[in-house]
Amino acid sequence: MNRNQVINGLTPRQFTQPLSTLSLAVLLSITGCSESAHVEQAPNTPTVAVEDSVAKSGIDLWPALTPAIAKDAALEAKIAALVASMTVEQKVAQMIQPEIRDITVEDMRKYGFGSYLNGGGAYPNNDKHATPADWIALAETLYQASVDDSVDGINIPTMWGTDAVHGHNNVIGATLFPHNIGLGAANNPKLIEQIAAITAKEVMVTGIDWVFAPTVAVVQDDRWGRSYEGYSEDPTIVRDYSFAIVEGLQGAVSGDFLSDQRVLSTVKHFLGDGGTEKGIDQGDNIASEQTLVDVHAQGYVGGLNAGAQSVMASFNSWHGVKNHGNKYLLTDVLKDRMGFDGFVVGDWNGHGQIPGCTNESCAQAANAGLDIFMVPTAAWKPLFENTVAQVNSGEISQARLDDAVSRILRVKFRAGLFDKPSPANRPLSGKTELIGHASHREVARQAVRESLVLLKNNQNLLPLSPKLTVLVAGDAADNIGKQSGGWTITWQGTDNKNADFPGATSIYAGIEQVVKQAGGQALLSPTGELSAQQKPDVAIVVFGEEPYAEGNGDIDNLEYQRGDKRDLALLKQLKAQGIPVVSVFISGRPMWVNAEFNASDAFVAAWLPGSEGQGIADVLFTDAQGKVQHDFVGKLSFSWPATPQQATVNVPLQSASAEQKAQYQPLIPFGYGLDYQSDMSKALVLDNLSEDNLAAEQTITDLALFERAVKSPWSMYIATREERQGLSSSVAKNSALTIRTMDRVVQEDARFVSFNGSEQGVVGLISNFPRDFRAYSNSDSALSLSIKSSALMQKPLWLGMACEGDCRKQVDIAQQVNSKLGEWQALSFSLACFADEPMDFGKITMPFYLATDAKVDISFSDVVIQAQPSENTITCKK
Incomplete structure (x- = not known):
């Protein structure tokens, strides 16, 4: 696509959204323009405000919150002095958050990362049965390396973040509370606060400072695989629970806020993750801005009013714009309008999903307002180096860098990390009797009863x-x-x-x-x-x-x-x-x-x-x-749904019209x-x-997988029998093939693959997560593509699909391709061709691949799952 056809990842089709759903402020932000307005600070707004949307638009729709913690002039001066003393490299290191499986103690000593995390299923020493002592030992070792200034010249303490989402759920023996959907059924904010306080204690036993909770998604489509992480489809419950859990984790702002009995919380995922189209994880939310405020933002109203110090950006998009790179949402709305002065942390390489970015380089995310890159895998090192270079070149301004680092330091000072003992020497550290303590389990048992x-x-x-x-x-x-x-x-x-x-x-x-x-x-x-x-x-x-x-x-x-x-x-x-x-x-x-x-x-x-x-x-x-x-x-x-297809039945807001309320007809x-x-x-x-x-x-429509471009959530890959790599440029190769973009009808709408015949090469589409294709496999659907071969094939050309667990089925299409050498032709194959055991259409990870060990050049485009296959569809009947 030509430069004049796309502006920061927004295609012409996306510009057709009516202004009622895509506000002027959003358009100005997307296109790099700006608008200035004086925003009066209003009292905190702890209720779902459904106001006259005719009188308001854009930024004025959002609640103007008074920060729960007033700025401290002495603290701000201390932060400014520390930032002024830091090098660009030291500042960027504060923005880098690697994962425990991808760094060494020496890496921490050399770079002084501002934070690090353990992902779900990551443990000290890669040991699922790691003891609390093992967790403490790792926390202590990495902390001491972070404050060792012998290499990096600075001793800012690092902090450890973990997904303790229903108790300290990565640790063997911890108290596990009901997941959020059950707690929402209890509708007891006091109980939620108690649960959060217990979670904070069990986390602190292992020397960890920071919890990636609460999830405040307001789930609107129950097909979403994270529905159980949401408390309710009702934003009022989510708002109240967010306030309660943030206070339970961090302590009350007017009480023992971030004392030695409390941990940092993270309100997540900003914004609209519970409202994506068809409930697709990391998908696109196309709600109006008013709905974004009234429904999806209410958990942030509750959490920010309770003094939440971090907010996690969401994988999803809003009207096609990835939230990790959406300056309007992260900066104009969250930081400026809603008064948030903590830091915004990314989600698992979420910055790499922004058009034009990779996991290793993404100035767009920093410029949009992301303060910490969550960058697991070895990508952390090139990301660090590239971000330093982008600051030095001016692509990321010094002011934006200083703002990000100031926010990180502000939270660290408020949390007392500069003054607290090291993790192994904190009051709760090592008190292993608190992990799964009988009194904690009794509260969890109460939560089960009430849920x-x-x-x-x-x-x-x-x-x-x-x-x-x-x-x-x-x-x-x-x-x-x-x-x-x-x-x-x-x-x-x-x-x-x-x-x-x-x-x-x-x-x-x-x-x-x-x-x-x-x-x-x-x-x-x-x-x-x-x-x-x-x-x-x-x-x-x-x-x-x-x-x-x-x-x-x-x-x-x-x-x-x-x-x-x-x-x-x-x-x-x-x-x-x-x-x-x-x-x-x-x-x-x-x-x-x-x-x-x-x-x-x-x-x-x-x-x-x-x-x-x-x-x-x-x-x-x-x-x-x-x-x-x-x-x-x-x-x-x-x-509760009345039919399998009734996935978006949600109780209407009080502001809903009589017609909308009449349309609400669930089973229960x-x-x-x-x-x-x-x-x-x-x-x-x-x-x-x-x-x-x-x-x-059940209405199903054609599902485009690769049509002009690869369609989300799929990405293209190439592979041999030994390795697989994702594509991040227009040209790539491995030992079996070379692939490049080509123009068939419009710019870069097809792929040219040259297989060298030395071994089997594969090109295909893959998703991070399995997808449910049963609606297509249960109907008369087909996998279709346009394809062209340069030479007569004497060996098989496999067209295949694969599901979770490396199950796969493939058919040889060499005969069909050979029938029209040098010409584009459309081929269509019934999904029944791929239906034999062990194929599971409920968990498709690769909906399309081509594989061969022949020496041949193949071009392909327009890969689609056809709901209504053509007359020429091949049925593969036995």
Whole structure:
């Protein structure tokens, strides 16, 4: 595309957005222009302000917040003096945040990084079972290297950030609280503050200073794989919780703010990550600016009012502009209008996703307002060197560099890092008895109880007597990893065993304890199979989603166990035996489970309860005397879908029109939840629900993978049998091939690949996360492309797709390509060609690749998944 066709990554198509959705201020920021306005400081705005949008536009829509912490003139002078004494290299080092797997102690001593992190599933010494002492030792060693001025000439203390998102979840034995979606159902900000304070203590035991929480995404599309990280679809709950968790982590501004019992918090991800199109992780949010304020920004209103000191930029885009490079949002809105004087940290190489940037170089992000580059992998070193060069050349101004470093130092001074003892010598450090302390687990157990939502209770089956013979079935019944979900020890929450959770309790173990103490009997059988002599009075079936994190959890509709209804079969099997069934559903989002509702006498949404599974037994059972000990108090903080396709049903804001409110028709509304006092004559009837998944009515359209350019979230790669590399320039090569852009119809809309025949070469498309293609594979869809060959092929040319776990299927298309040598031709292959085992269309990582060991030149373009294939589509019938 020519320079005059694109302005900072915004294509002409994106300029067609109406001004009601893309404000003048945004356009001016995108195009490098500016507008100046005097902004009066208004009182803090702790409510969802739905004001007259006719009278306001652009920056005036945003709340003008008074900073929670007043500027301290003496502190600002100290910061200015320190910044003035620093070299460019020392300043840039404050902006670089590498990961513990990618740096050495000597690197820290030489460069003096301002901060570092451990990603999900990263541990000291790469040991999943690292002890708290191991965590402390690493924190101490890197801290001492950071303040050693023998190499870099400066002794600014570094700080360690970690994803403690439902407790200190990377550490073996830590207390694991319910994930945010469950806490939202509890709707108890005081409890949230207590949970955050406990998390802060357990984090500080390991010598860590900083937590990447809370997530304040207001989830609007439940297909999103991070839905469980959101408290609610309602911005009011998110706003109030954000305030509570920031105070719990950092302490109250008027109290023990950032004392030796507190850690830094991070409100994330700025902005609109919960509202991307089709719920695609790291996708595009096309909401109007008013909606961005009223819905997606409210968590920042709460968090900033509580004194949050860091904000994390989001991977997603807003109207096609990546947030990591959006000056309007990061600087004009967040820093200037909303008064945020802490620092903005990036997300995992998020700067590298900005058009024109790579992980190793991105002046655009710094100029937009990013203060800290989160740069895991070895990319940190070239990023450091390139950023220094960009400052020296003036591409990044000295003023912008000084502003970023001043913000980082301001937070470090406020946190007392210059005065506190080193990590190993802080008051809570090494107090390992606090990790998973009984009092902490009791709060988590309370959180489990309050997060449960009772959706169905026919004939008042619940509460149960603990004196009964109780069958506990389902593969989640005795599985602490599954009940805890993603971000649990490992990043995805997978590959964990019950032994990895010392001190924790599975749901079955909690039930067994209650029943056994009362003289009843608990029978564990995940498959529901029992001997002829065992006849239970009731069955509790615990089932649900497998753990996932981030994009791995993205799905294309909300049908539970689509194509593999094994849990439904278990429910029906028990019902057929005349056994009353209580379903306990483990999930990171509401899902379409009409058939499972029909097959259950009682149904409990348990979300992802964490390590204290006995909290479920506390509510399901009375005591031995038949007295209710704990009633249900949870209410849906997400609307429950009426169809698999109803992924965007959200409770309307108070400002919504009558028409919008009339269109709100979920199966179960926001705020619903029964208790033991409920008048069951007024309860929703969740029997005889339609089990039609409306597959025939599901509208799918062509999915462009590479059309003029590679389409998000895909990226192009080349590979041999030994290695794979992503493409970051118009020309690339490896030992098997050379690839370059070429012009077919418009500029750079095709790729030319010269395979040298020495070994098998591959070119294709890949995503960081698996994508759900089942809507296409279940219909008559096809993979199509335009292709041209320079010579007759005597060896196979493989066209393939691959799914998570390196499963793949491919077909030889050499015969079709040979039929029109030297000419462009359109080829289309039914997805059925790729459907044999072990292909899993629910987890596609590579939707297209070409591979050959022939010596040949191949050109290709227009790679599309066709919803309605052409008449010439090849079906690959056996």
